[in-house]
Amino acid sequence: MRLDIKGPSALLRRLRSVMAEPLEPQTRLDTIVRDIAASVDAEVCSAYILRADGLLELYATQGLKPESVHVSVLRVGQGLVGTIAASARPLNLSEAQKHPAFAYLPETGEEIYNAFLGVPILRAGRVLGVLVVQNKTNRVYTEAEVEALETTAMVLAELIATGELEGLSSKDVTLDLSRPLQLNGIPLSDGIGLGYVILHQPRVVVTNLFNETVDDELQRLRDALLKVQVSIDVLFKSGSVASEGEHRDVLEAYRMFAHDRGWNRRMEEAIRAGLSAEAAVEKVQSDNRARMMRIPDPYLRERLNDFDDLANRLLRELMGTSLDPKDAGIEGDHIIVARSMGAAELLDYNSDRLRGLVLEEAAPTSHVVIVARALGIPVIGQLSDIVDNAENGNAIIVDSDEGIVSLRPPLDVEAAYAGKIKFRAGRQAQYAKLRDKPSISKDGVPVSLNMNAGLLMDLPQLEQSGAEGIGLYRTELQFMVSSSLPRPGEQEELYRKVLDDAGDHPVTFRTLDIGGDKVLPYLKTIHEENPALGWRAIRLSLDRPALLRPQVRALLKAAAGRRLRMMLPLVSEVSELEQVKGLIKREVEMQTRFGHEMPTCLELGCMLEVPSLLYQLDELMAAADFVSVGSNDLFQFIMASDRGNPRVAGRFSPMSKPFLRVLKSILDKGIQTGTPVHLCGEIAGRPLSAMALLGLGFRSISMSSAAIGPVKAMLLELDIGELENALHSALAATSDDTTIMELLTDFADRHGIPY
Ligand code: PEP
Numbered sequence: 001m002r003l004d005i006k007g008p009s010a011l012l013r014r015l016r017s018v019m020a021e022p023l024e025p026q027t028r029l030d031t032i033v034r035d036i037a038a039s040v041d042a043e044v045c046s047a048y049i050l051r052a053d054g055l056l057e058l059y060a061t062q063g064l065k066p067e068s069v070h071v072s073v074l075r076v077g078q079g080l081v082g083t084i085a086a087s088a089r090p091l092n093l094s095e096a097q098k099h100p101a102f103a104y105l106p107e108t109g110e111e112i113y114n115a116f117l118g119v120p121i122l123r124a125g126r127v128l129g130v131l132v133v134q135n136k137t138n139r140v141y142t143e144a145e146v147e148a149l150e151t152t153a154m155v156l157a158e159l160i161a162t163g164e165l166e167g168l169s170s171k172d173v174t175l176d177l178s179r180p181l182q183l184n185g186i187p188l189s190d191g192i193g194l195g196y197v198i199l200h201q202p203r204v205v206v207t208n209l210f211n212e213t214v215d216d217e218l219q220r221l222r223d224a225l226l227k228v229q230v231s232i233d234v235l236f237k238s239g240s241v242a243s244e245g246e247h248r249d250v251l252e253a254y255r256m257f258a259h260d261r262g263w264n265r266r267m268e269e270a271i272r273a274g275l276s277a278e279a280a281v282e283k284v285q286s287d288n289r290a291r292m293m294r295i296p297d298p299y300l301r302e303r304l305n306d307f308d309d310l311a312n313r314l315l316r317e318l319m320g321t322s323l324d325p326k327d328a329g330i331e332g333d334h335i336i337v338a339r340s341m342g343a344a345e346l347l348d349y350n351s352d353r354l355r356g357l358v359l360e361e362a363a364p365t366s367h368v369v370i371v372a373r374a375l376g377i378p379v380i381g382q383l384s385d386i387v388d389n390a391e392n393g394n395a396i397i398v399d400s401d402e403g404i405v406s407l408r409p410p411l412d413v414e415a416a417y418a419g420k421i422k423f424r425a426g427r428q429a430q431y432a433k434l435r436d437k438p439s440i441s442k443d444g445v446p447v448s449l450n451m452n453a454g455l456l457m458d459l460p461q462l463e464q465s466g467a468e469g470i471g472l473y474r475t476e477l478q479f480m481v482s483s484s485l486p487r488p489g490e491q492e493e494l495y496r497k498v499l500d501d502a503g504d505h506p507v508t509f510r511t512l513d514i515g516g517d518k519v520l521p522y523l524k525t526i527h528e529e530n531p532a533l534g535w536r537a538i539r540l541s542l543d544r545p546a547l548l549r550p551q552v553r554a555l556l557k558a559a560a561g562r563r564l565r566m567m568l569p570l571v572s573e574v575s576e577l578e579q580v581k582g583l584i585k586r587e588v589e590m591q592t593r594f595g596h597e598m599p600t601c602l603e604l605g606c607m608l609e610v611p612s613l614l615y616q617l618d619e620l621m622a623a624a625d626f627v628s629v630g631s632n633d634l635f636q637f638i639m640a641s642d643r644g645n646p647r648v649a650g651r652f653s654p655m656s657k658p659f660l661r662v663l664k665s666i667l668d669k670g671i672q673t674g675t676p677v678h679l680c681g682e683i684a685g686r687p688l689s690a691m692a693l694l695g696l697g698f699r700s701i702s703m704s705s706a707a708i709g710p711v712k713a714m715l716l717e718l719d720i721g722e723l724e725n726a727l728h729s730a731l732a733a734t735s736d737d738t739t740i741m742e743l744l745t746d747f748a749d750r751h752g753i754p755y
């Protein structure tokens with residue numbers, strides 16, 4: 001029987017009703033291939049679906065022998081069908097047998113067919129299967145027919161994504177889209193988390209595939225495209241984009257894509273074939289992804305992300321979808337999956353349900369990682385391709401012990417993790433037992449172990465972890481979670497609560513460290529070519545006394561009648577410290593005049609993060625009540641190695657001679673001048689590097705609360721005097737027979753020190 005459904009839009013109309021009918025999955029698939037065959041005058045139409053084991057299985061056919069359905073399989077790369085799956089490109093042949101990749105499957109009876117057209121079934125650039133039509137004659141399929149078949153392949157992609165085809169084949173067959181994936185990355189924050197994927201920038205899911213009237217859809221597309229083009233042009237004209245540099249390159253690429261005629265034409269063609277405007281954008285986006293993902297050039301691959309962003313913008317414009325992650329509507333515990341992310345963005349999520357963070361980019365001292373650590377969330381970074389493989393709502397496990405992410409884990413893996421979590425809970429219980437033990441090394445040296453904090457919710461950790469105090473209170477975190485600039489009264493109340501909750505434990509407040517990648521959503525952002533070296537931290541505070549003065553005032557009032565410890569971030573010259581001293585002095589005088597009670601004792605410290613201070617150590621130690629080494633920033637500036645750039649962040653080790661010698665010179669000067677020297681960067685939180693710090697001479701370090709237990713376990717087993725001797729002579733030596741890292745691991749292993 002011939003169905004009168006000629007033409008791609010008629011076919012799509014027909015498929016729409018097939019998709020809507022309450023049919024058995026196999027019947028629906030059979031109907032679809034039959035209708036496609038009829039529409040393009042083909043004697044054969046077959047759908048091969050990619051299974052998790054990498055085989056393409058014949059799921060439905062019109063024209064080939066029915067008994068070969070769910071029997072015939074081809075490997076990816078094998079035969080014409082396998083070649084299409086491997087390349088994600090269509091194959092259009094008038095004499096299929098002459099193609100070098102042709103492989104004959106006798107059970108299908110396909111030897112009598114000459115003409116062959118196959119297209120990949122794509123979703124977000126991933127190949128999910130192959131759709132093929134064949135004819136006996138040596139015909140050549142037209143461009144329009146190729147286009148039409150690609151368009152109909154989208155319907156099949158949708159069908160596969162719904163999970164409807166799962167279970168149609170023999171038992172134990174899993175489709176590739178639901179294939180469990182295990183990926184290795186770099187652990188950035190400890191812990192194990194189980195939950196469901198939330199894509200930080202969710203792919204917009206197109207639910208309306210088919211159009212009602214072509215002209216209306218074309219108009220919708222043109223309107224949306226114009227809006228996107230205009231918004232990019234406005235960005236350029238607003239002057240907020242620097243005249244050159246990477247940022248501008250990205251926008252240039254955006255603009256180029258947005259005005260690209262080929263892109264536009266292909267989307268319009270897809271609409272003419274019967275797709276809705278959004279489905280047309282998605283189809284062309286998916287084709288582009290498939291093509292570009294196979295390009296080895298890293299620059300072009302990066303442009304692919306720009307292109308993707310642009311297509312997503314267009315989709316959101318068409319569908320009016322917001323990017324608000326809270327819209328994801330995903331039940332249960334959440335694990336965020338993102339290419340990259342700012343610290344403030346992480347705080348947009350409901351932390352009660354957050355169990356992990358997976359990033360394609362990011363390095364151990366990226367601020368988003370520090371915030372995640374403060375929230376106690378495990379993080380794994382540098383996992384390429386996770387975003388493309390994950391779907392919102394997929395089950396996922398983040399294991400920072402091993403640096404492994406399991407996407408769509410099989411049940412036995414989930415069960416194994418339940419056991420592992422139990423084991424960890426046991427280990428935590430052991431750390432908890434250390435909580436009340438004095439933190440003294442094996443050879444009797446007392447060490448002050450403090451925690452870093454930044455939000456009120458961190459405070460309970462003070463008791464739970466057994467930390468002596470808060471060595472670094474990052475005041476900017478509260479500013480980052482607020483939707484508007486916290487008013488002075490609110491700040492005062494918050495700081496008072498922190499001091500109240502901390503009780504006898506000392507708290508060192510760091511004044512605002514914003515700028516760089518710590519962006520306040522409600523303050524105008526200024527594009528800077530090198531934000532880490534830019535207008536941030538104390539520089540910004542000094543230039544904007546309207547920010548610094550209320551903060552100082554709030555701290556002074558909150559600490560009325562008790563001790564106040566304050567420190568300044570990113571100081572480059574001692575004169576900056578002096579300026580703040582002047583501001584504090586004036587504030588104290590004014591508040592006293594108004595009759596406000598002031599702190600009983602005020603200590604003003606300085607963070608040592610900028611190498612220039614190394615050459616002003618005498619002046620610095622004379623001016624500051626204490627110094628706290630911010631090793632995250634100091635290391636990035638000493639090594640000229642961006643802490644947030646994964647390509648270089650792991651390249652050099654802080655446990656190396658140059659950096660440890662720098663730290664030692666600071667400690668020496670501290671001893672000489674009687675100035676306390678602390679350290680509050682991330683290296684304080686890893687048992688092995690913390691051990692090195694103690695061997696160097698540090699006696700007060702500050703770390704994430706979760707690190708206190710493991711670091712204390714190390715301390716209790718450590719003979720500091722012995723390590724000090726070994727480390728100091730290694731640092732003094734000019735030969736490099738063993739690296740410092742080897743020395744440390746060897747020392748720890750020989751003495752049974754846990755790390
Ligand atoms: C540092 O730079 O080491 C530091 C503690 O400050 P932050 O990580 O907040 O920049």
Ligand code: MG
Pocket residue numbers: 569609630632633
């Ligand atoms: Mg810093």
